[in-house]
Amino acid sequence: MVSSTSVILSLLLIVLLPSSSSASDSLQYRFFHCVNLTSESSIPFSTSFFTPNNASFSNILQSTAQNLRFLIPSRPKPELIFVPTVESHIQAAVVCARQLGILLRIRSGGHDYEGLSYTSETELPFMILDLSKLRSINVSIEDNSAWVQTGATIGEVYYQIALRSKTHGFPGGMCTSVGIGGLITGGAYGPMMRKYGLGADNALDARIVDVNGRILTRVSMGEDMFWAIRGGGGGSFGVLLAWKLQLVEVPEKVTVFTLSRTLEQGATELLQRWQQVADTLVEDLFIRVLVKKVNATSQAGKQTIQTAYQALYLGKADSLLKVMKKSFPELGLTKEDCIEMSWIESVIYIARYARNVPPEFLLQGRSFFNKFSFKAKSDFVKEPIPAYALEGIWKRLLEQDSPLVVWTPYGGMMNKISESEIPFPHRNGTKFMIQWLAEWQNEGTKGSIAHHIDWLRELYNFMTPYVSKFPRAAYANYRDLDLGVNNLTGKTSFTDASNWGKKYFQNNFNRLVLVKTKVDPDNFFRHEQSIPLFTTEI
Template sequence: MIFCISFLALFFSSYTITPTSSTSLQDDFINCLHKNTNVDFSLEQTFFTPGKNVSVFNEVLESTAQNLRFLARSMPKPVFIFNPTDESHVQASIICSKKLGVHIRVRSGGHDYEGLSYVSEIEKPFIVMDLSKLRKINVNIRDNSAWVQAGATVGELYYRIAEKSKVHGFPAGLCTSLGIGGHITGGAYGSMMRKYGLGGDNVIDANIVDAKGKLLNRSSMGEDMFWAIRGGGGASFGTILAWKIKLVPVPKTVTVFTVTKTLEQDVGNKILSKWQVVADKLVEELFIRVIFNVAENNGSVIFKILYVTIWPNSDKRPSRHINWIRDMYSYMMPYVSSNPRQSYVNYRDLDLGQNMKNTKSNFKNAQVWGTNYFKGNFDRLVRIKSKVDPENFFRHEQSIPLLPVQG
């Protein structure tokens, strides 16, 4: 989210079942899965509920959650977690969640900054489909390509490439625990982007499940949708199962170095000023980034600036850190792009605005944050969304909205 596409006969009825409890919802979901996939699954290894074994449920929920503040007791939790072990399970899950009228959130690496892959403030009840067991990687050095399932991490992909070759690589992110499924949906930038562009620029094909539960590849989804899923943000157009990526040549030996200076040593911010002038003019093989760390490495800020604040679990006052980063964001306003102020979709920020619960007014509200993320491409993304998912099945607090109904 592999190697070949097989179409199953998948059917769903137009009526909706309304379960009476979380237990009956899980039972109905399981029964529906059995009817819509011919690949069996183990309940003990694929379904996790808070009622049956809360400690195991919490362990699975926390396993790939990167932002622990969204695991607080006050945050809404899924009714259950489903870990598909076969791609047909994902198809069946889409069909069954639609049939049962239950919202579904899809998680690959759990790096989304607002926790939207495992938390839902506006859609209740909801379930989480965790793709961490779909992590196969097939590297083909002969044709400089690889198929990688959505649950695999960036680090695993790099490792499997290195197993086959010391002179091949893939231009994606630095964080090894990033889920490749969601990473590429936001473009996927990294240290090789000056030479080879974004990860999304180096995708050859993709397997995705649409809102009808159909398995599509690049040919069957069409070039518009293929364009949208490689930068238009995750969980708006379908569920990614796998990417086919193009490998790029890299030297056997790569030089990496870090120069550390204090503010006292860099009088007048000469280093930063020099970096801004020369960074984009050096040879494409050289990538330089600047990081400002405050005391104890609790935060950092970079032309594309990432604002981060980190606090230990022992700190019971997260609001002060959040308020600090918001103050920093506001302070920087005169020095960054404006009209609109631009933001990176993989650094998701609900402070920019969010959708309400599947309402028709979402398009107007979304124009604000949508233009921040996508500028002029937002309108094209909306048109594609309206065509491939007209019922807005794939939605979250900042998913691409539908075109407003005319008349």
């Protein structure tokens, strides 16, 4: 029996949609009507439904999208955006999208490097299921855990933990505006990874809507599916509603520092030494290296390469100085370089915000920096990169307008967790990870965009002899469609998908495919690099 609320909502839809018989309008109507009839919630959702005819459609589309490269007019746009406020609306959305054959894009924070949470590489009609309104955070210090809805950002999670305890934290990512939903699905590394592992290593439970619209927890989904969603990539197994996170111990005072060295100050030699020791330092110490092009101070108009050593130490400055004197004296750290602060203040610092930015800023759920266009790639390194190869990197960085390279150390707890414990396999034997970024502010012409991307691809090719091999590994949260894509209009063979899947997940890819085939046999949850079904068909 259709309720009076359903009738009212259907009338609202007639007002919202133009009187047109186009296929697009029909699809929008059918989806709205289906959700209206399917959802068990009495909470209205007409204001959560946006079509290209809505004045606010563009603002909603752009609201959390982080890579401007995918917001240009020529990119495919969704037929509709649904921003639910309750879980039952998400259940209904999955059921209805499946019934109507609508390609579903799931967005929590919008940091997807290839924009797959809000655009598509095909012309197939698609919709966005935007989870940004589901962002409740319930922290239990007594239980050392927190239930977090997937629309919340990792910065909001950090803030809510710190609000309740000065000695608790969570080992998640460094970019505070990333949505917690997608972050954990790829692994989630951060400055406490050498002490406590990845964010995905510290996920205790989850709530997820499966392909049949059911809400499952760890017990009801089973250990295979729970294994798969912690590091197996987002958008393959269902719609994540919430994570239960394991909190970790942090001292009341931690120590941070940033020391920069240019080529003229011996940057190449110092980075060679960092490569030898970064993964062997005490687990409480994390030192990453940010590499970029800067103006040289010694000669006007000349540019050089700067390496910035940014660190978090889970302890006080005096203890850190002893560690550095023993293990990495070449950096020349002094007490004046060290800054003691609370853990939540270190979150702000590591995210490269200004020192005067208060922790409350994290509640805004956005980045302090302006958005830009970018293309990224990633590598894992098992042997130190020789000096002559570093010089080749410097030469290429000087050719690009605004390059950024981030070197992240491994070792510590990352060596102690099995490569098959979760789908994220890059563990024992990895010295550090590299993120390669080409950034630009203005789209310009297609030729200028291609110039930036081609530059990055050439640098990536140059690095082939010096990084991991068989396969050349990559990080799933730094999605890179250059590695290969699925066939969204047909079937993708297991062999073809392995070309990119083995790079992200290595031997864990096989198990991910088996889980996918079991829990989503019709491959409803799919995108250009979603886990495929086990099939040999092309």
